[in-house]
Amino acid sequence: MVNLQERKIFISNWFESLQANICHALEQADGGASFQEDIWQRAEGGGGKTRVIQNGNILEKGGVLFSAVFGKAPQQILSRFQLENANFFATGVSIVLHPKNPMVPIIHMNVRYFELSDGQWWLGGGIDLTPHYVFLEDAIFFHTELKKVCDKWHKEYYPKFKKWADDYFFLKHRNETRGIGGIFFDELSENETFTFQDRWGFVQDVGLAFAPIYTTLMQKNSSLPYGETEKMWQAIRRSRYVEFNLVYDIGTKFGLETGGRIESILISMPPTAQWHYNYQPAKDSPEAQTLSYLKKGIDWLAIHSPK
């Protein structure tokens, strides 16, 4: 029998170091600002460390959040698992970064562990990329790296979790994806095929993949030139990010409803955003081209091959 008590301490400690390592790598790559830290406690049990970067050389605003919380399981969880009463434990790392230069993409990552007092547990998470301007080589790089992480653990992970991301990071009311997707997964538990170690190893690799992937994109694109047009388009794309997070994102909605620390939950909001009435980019413009890529089901790894 697994010692859940030890396991959860081990997992939350690992997530806490992941936060520290990612912040360090991002500070190095940014070269202009460092993270400020707010430590908070949750009245009902547990707490977290919110690390925020603002007005860096490359990163305009972003957060790398760690939390480990516990207490009575909220009603939604009880209903979901048909339980009358249970305690929960949840720990994870969440990241959203909004870069200054519109040529650098917005990125999001989350890895999390959830446990109920009846012994059920599962892992979840995802990484997705939201370029203001889609560069095919970046999209291919991003999906190639994610596929490598997935393939190491199971051949079915990448196709399954890539589709899951397409379906999840989708603005139904605009019929467009938030960006070029990535991977998304939830409720990974143990079964005949997978042990805890299989699932946890995969989630650790997702967490470890984040910094190398994003610092590569920061370095590659942050010196590209841009002007007023590109800043305006960035602000419009950021407004779609706001719409996704406030209307659809499960973590955000759950946080707002259950009264989490509001400044941590909404650190995902961009520093600025604009809404123009009925804005339509000019035909064949880079903006129109980007829109044409905001669709479900694009096979980024096959996109080079002419069909």
Place this chain on the structure above:
Amino acid sequence: MVNLQERKIFISNWFESLQANICHALEQADGGASFQEDIWQRAEGGGGKTRVIQNGNILEKGGVLFSAVFGKAPQQILSRFQLENANFFATGVSIVLHPKNPMVPIIHMNVRYFELSDGQWWLGGGIDLTPHYVFLEDAIFFHTELKKVCDKWHKEYYPKFKKWADDYFFLKHRNETRGIGGIFFDELSENETFTFQDRWGFVQDVGLAFAPIYTTLMQKNSSLPYGETEKMWQAIRRSRYVEFNLVYDIGTKFGLETGGRIESILISMPPTAQWHYNYQPAKDSPEAQTLSYLKKGIDWLAIHSPK
């Protein structure tokens, strides 16, 4: 027996003229821009006229929307009234205006009529004001005018509908009201106390009160000076408006879920918005003073009297 067929044509025609009259009054008061009109049809029945103003002298972005739509009642309505099947008809005018000068408040108004094929009908609506900076004299003026409209029809309207607005225009996750409230009402139907004419007369008066109230505030405050600090605070207050509309507003949520015309639904979004991490205005600053007024239950009409 009332001829519902005639009544709904009459009501929607009246709302359509209200839209035209309000747009005319706003153009006169703005003096710099005029409304552009988009006429749209709804595949399932009906349509609307979306009128949008952008980059005026006073109004930076705003919409005055008319619609009259019909078809199969959506599931939410059927469940609400325990019906298996019904058709609906809905018509109304909706307004949100975002001024350029932070000293001029954001305003919202809605008046609407709803009818089901089983003969049930009701009226609803509201007006509320969201100042970026609360001026007490404006708040008193605004609530005094609304009370006049209410008192003409029933002594209980103002206290009841003022409280309803406080409760409705409330950001639970920030524990703050959207602005200084106003009035909000729904499901006004006929009963022993009120005839259709009583309810409709009241709703007409709410609609007619809008232009004189807001053009007064436009004229009074649009030449007040402001600088970078005030523009930044305006952008922060606008972000709260975004949060309210995407997270709580029933009309917006309903529109996004049922697939209405997205550019009309989201015309309520501000032209720009900013999210700063953990922004706290300086003690005793005008910004801090404004925050202190974003509370439920303030009796604006008694606020002069020292207690």
